[in-house]
Amino acid sequence: MCSSDLDLDVKVGKLAVAFLAGARPDLTTENGNYAKSNIDVRLYDVKAPGGKLSGWFNFANAKGGTTPSGTVIPSSRGYAFGIAHQRLEWKGGYNWFSIGYATGAASNLSTSIDDPTPFLKDRKLFRIAEHLLLQPNDKFAIQPVFVYQRRQSGNPREGWDQWLSLGARPQYFFTDHLSLAFEAGLDRTSSGNGQYEGWLRKFTIAPQIGAGRRFFSRPVLRLFVTYATWSNGLRGFVGGIPFHDKTSGLTFGVQTETWW
Numbered sequence: 001m002c003s004s005d006l007d008l009d010v011k012v013g014k015l016a017v018a019f020l021a022g023a024r025p026d027l028t029t030e031n032g033n034y035a036k037s038n039i040d041v042r043l044y045d046v047k048a049p050g051g052k053l054s055g056w057f058n059f060a061n062a063k064g065g066t067t068p069s070g071t072v073i074p075s076s077r078g079y080a081f082g083i084a085h086q087r088l089e090w091k092g093g094y095n096w097f098s099i100g101y102a103t104g105a106a107s108n109l110s111t112s113i114d115d116p117t118p119f120l121k122d123r124k125l126f127r128i129a130e131h132l133l134l135q136p137n138d139k140f141a142i143q144p145v146f147v148y149q150r151r152q153s154g155n156p157r158e159g160w161d162q163w164l165s166l167g168a169r170p171q172y173f174f175t176d177h178l179s180l181a182f183e184a185g186l187d188r189t190s191s192g193n194g195q196y197e198g199w200l201r202k203f204t205i206a207p208q209i210g211a212g213r214r215f216f217s218r219p220v221l222r223l224f225v226t227y228a229t230w231s232n233g234l235r236g237f238v239g240g241i242p243f244h245d246k247t248s249g250l251t252f253g254v255q256t257e258t259w260w
Contacts, residue, residue: 018038078103122156125149139173142171160192178209208221208223223252
């Protein structure tokens with residue numbers, strides 16, 4: 001992965017321009033490794049009622065070719081754009097709302113490089129996301145999340161995949177280092193080719209050892225137990241091989257999380 005960027009103050013806000021590129025070492029053609037380059041332009045820190053606005057545009061180009069085995073990887077271009085409203089200091093946390101649309105090589109809304117398909121150039125994605133954090137004191141915090149997404153593979157014989165997700169994670173702090181997190185979520189999904197459709201409901205409880213009394217205090221070590229149920233229309237698509245023939249399941253484990 002390579003990158004270069006430019007950040008300017010343009011009075012109404014700040015303008016950032018970046019070039020990002022990367023390649024797949026596992027896919028090689030006569031043109032070299034299968035690669036994708038992105039030109040990303042963002043206008044942010046624009047004052048707006050209740051917070052700040054930002055907007056972005058990305059142009060992506062993935063150069064294909066023929067592999068040594070004779071497989072043809074088509075070249076693809078695409079673009080993505082979106083807007084977001086944010087309030088970074090609110091009720092001890094923040095609020096962030098965004099809408100985005102993307103096509104072709106940019107349709108994963110990421111600089112990562114997806115597996116190429118003959119339909120990649122026609123792929124489309126639309127996403128609405130709302131997530132916020134409330135922490136009124138050092139004993140309690142909660143993060144609700146809402147996501148709605150529609151995605152089309154580019155295959156003209158398939159419709160739109162749809163995904164709706166609602167969830168929240170409340171967290172109670174007993175001491176500076178001990179806390180208890182809960183998580184409840186509800187997902188509704190359907191595939192554009194009619195392969196699956198249904199609801200998934202899940203609940204998690206997780207005692208934690210962390211670095212402080214904030215929702216995002218890290219590092220954190222947690223034990224977790226998750227129970228989920230899902231529609232018969234999702235049978236075989238949830239939880240992998242252990243839950244292949246089931247419509248409910250229980251899992252547990254240990255997880256650590258950190259960043260810097």
